[in-house]
Amino acid sequence: MRRNLLLLGVCLMTVCCYAQDKAGREYIDVNAGWNFRFAYDVRRNAPEEKVSLPHTWNASDPFKGSIDYRRTMGVYSRGITTDPSWKNKRVFLYFEGANSVADVLVNNTFVTQHKGGYTAFCAEITPYLKPGGENKLLVQVSNAARMDVLPLAGDFNIYGGLHRQVWLIVANENCITPLDYASPGVYISQDEVSSSKARISVATKLSLTGKGTGISLRTIVRDARQKEVMTAQSTVDPRDTLVTQHLTITRPHLWEGKKDPYLYEVAVQLLQDDNVIDEVKQPLGLRYFKVDADSGFVLNGRYMDLYGFGYHEDVEGSGSALSREDLESDMALVLESGATAMRLTHYPHASYFYDLADKNGIVLWTEIPLVGPGGYTGTGYANDPSLQQQARQQLVEMIRQYYNHPSIFFWGLFNELKLDYDNPLPFLSRLNELAKKEDPSRITTCATFLDTDTFNHVSDVIAWNKYYGWYGGQFSDIGAWADDMHDKFPRKPIGVSEYGAGANIDHHIEQLKAPIPDGDFHAEEWQTAFHEAHWEEFGRRRFIWSKFIWALRDFGSSIREEGGFQGINDKGLVTYDRRVKKDAFYFYKANWNTTPMLYLTEKRNNDRSKSKTDIKAYTNLPAAALFVNGKPAGEAKKDALGRLLWKDITLKPGNNLLVVKATYAGMTLSDSCRWNLKSGEISFMK
Structure with a gap:
């Protein structure tokens, strides 16, 4: 029913926003019928590919075992026929996103250039159109690395192309302007x-x-x-x-x-x-809110626990060229998990996802792509006036374009900047002032990974990217760290902007052993244990105003060769192809979602070597019963973390059928899997 309501809202919004308006404004879809080629092919009859938007030329090449994926220039072209009804009208060309630098020409005449791949831009093309005939639209797009275009760094792929939708807006000579940083006006x-x-x-x-x-x-x-x-x-x-x-x-x-x-x-x-x-x-959406250093996030006078995911726009086979169906699918995952909030990383996302968040009540942190290298080399900032202007431009574009979305509560200024190149602090302070001038009502924030107070005074609140138990340390260190930060900075609201561990659904262990983060083997069970321990620590500390898992889904990162993958960051709780939800996803569903659920863990860890083993399930119901090979193995009660545990269960050699069942309010839920105990390799759990 919830899914149906979501899609109904989507359909209504689409009709409202993109049908012809009786008031005289018309939105025309120009996403089909494009020709594409790479700019280096300048032959007169260079072959072109027919494409529809959104489109990227990097949908597959970052995953072929080379970090040197195509950072180049592509050329898009198509015709536009002017309609007689456009006489005495104004025509605007609206791009939702072109990654990363776009030059627009109409009838071989330059119209505009836009830098930045994740915010919209709009240009009036009325003077360039030939009335009553065919007009040529050409857009050259480059995703080449540049020191004057954000981001300079980042552990994600920069997919090139017209990776979001494009529209013509036809309006009267007197109109509400679409030219104020491509905002609604x-x-x-x-x-x-x-x-x-x-x-x-x-x-x-x-x-x-x-x-x-x-x-x-x-x-x-x-x-x-x-x-x-x-x-x-x-x-x-x-x-x-x-x-x-x-x-x-x-x-x-x-x-x-x-x-x-x-x-x-x-x-x-x-x-x-x-x-x-x-x-x-x-x-x-009318609301009032604050973040308190001791009591966390408060919405309309009541405490609200903010938890959810960091999220990249990245889909297998499409890169960042997400369709509306892709965005709906991702929102459906968010709603199924029970998350209350999302951090849209590390750039402004497609406008449609903000619409979905508005309608479904998801609190958003959205940010500009001022991204540092984190644990890698290079810099995310340079004391260059052209880069500073670019950062200011992207901040103003983000705020003005998304100003009216009630789901947005936090403007993010940067992620994981370091201090080993130009000092970014003076500029960051000015950037925060600009954000507060543009929108005094919302909260500014940033994500750091430095355990100092270096960036504490830049924004209203602050959050840290922490990976205890993955990049060193123990799971429980997250609690001690949070207490230490809260003691040192008692007046500063602190959150956790990222926490996570990698997992390959084909990698399994029967006894926990810490993996090597950049190694070939990422056991799913370690990721599960990581999240169980972290959520337990967070539950004891209400002052942590945000808890964002890294990440909702696995995503592309060409620099990574780990966990059995080429070019994949596998910290997501859902696989890159969206087909499998990892065990940790169901752990959070048991803790966040009130819809009755029951899930038996380690289904994929089905080749067993120990005849006595523990069996675990997740649920938000009070208790469940276990059956092994059709025989009752006892009832377990849910603990504070939604876990059911049966200790020292005996398996028989060969195939074993495990079934868990729970009955609540006249409803019976069940889940099952099969484990194979290897003959001749029987040992006992120690």
């Missing part, structure tokens, strides 16, 4: 929110190039049933480029995260002579 600020009253201000940026008389702006707030709640209307002077309106909603229905992700709709209409000539609709 409408900014909804929540000036004061409580359970009794919500005061909002709606700032709208206009571009008035046509007839300038009789213009007004109307803002309508509608509830989830499309009933008008509040309206404001203002006369517009032809010279106005910004109009701000103030509205008050009494007894508002608050956005309560997953519990109740209630959304209003704000429709901003530009009128001329009382006729609507343009309209932009945006979501509104």
